[in-house]
Amino acid sequence: MRSTFFLMAGLAAATCLATQARADSASAVVGKMQPLNNGAAVYQHVCQGCHMPDGKGAMGSGARFPALAGNPKLASGDYPVYVVLNGFGGMPWFSGLLNDRQVADVVNYVRTNFGNHYTDMVKPADVASQRPVITPEQD
Numbered sequence: 001m002r003s004t005f006f007l008m009a010g011l012a013a014a015t016c017l018a019t020q021a022r023a024d025s026a027s028a029v030v031g032k033m034q035p036l037n038n039g040a041a042v043y044q045h046v047c048q049g050c051h052m053p054d055g056k057g058a059m060g061s062g063a064r065f066p067a068l069a070g071n072p073k074l075a076s077g078d079y080p081v082y083v084v085l086n087g088f089g090g091m092p093w094f095s096g097l098l099n100d101r102q103v104a105d106v107v108n109y110v111r112t113n114f115g116n117h118y119t120d121m122v123k124p125a126d127v128a129s130q131r132p133v134i135t136p137e138q139d
Contacts, residue, residue, distance in 0.1 A: 077122040
């Protein structure tokens with residue numbers, strides 16, 4: 001049962017990313033794709049497909065996407081940085097997609113929006129210190 005949950009959550013997350021990739025591909029054909037140069041843009045293009053535009057999360061198809069709105073687990077900036085870089089449960093990792101600045105920006109965005117008021121800012125150096133190290137055997 002647990003493995004089915006993780007499989008379904010992973011498929012749902014992959015679907016969210018694939019849908020966004022198709023949308024981004026289409027926009028690249030029509031015009032210049034917008035860079036992910038702030039936390040709101042990263043959230044909109046990478047996170048909101050699963051966590052919803054209001055940050056309240058979602059349930060469906062056997063998957064649960066946790067609410068970021070009013071989430072006390074965001075009190076420490078280290079926790080969301082770890083989750084974004086390494087994934088957790090059904091959430092995929094984004095260490096290969098987002099650079100240190102983008103991770104810091106989206107974590108700061110989530111921690112200061114959706115009813116969250118955690119104002120101690122995460123810096124790109126904080127992200128770099130948590131970034132997983134890829135060894136040649138893992139490639």
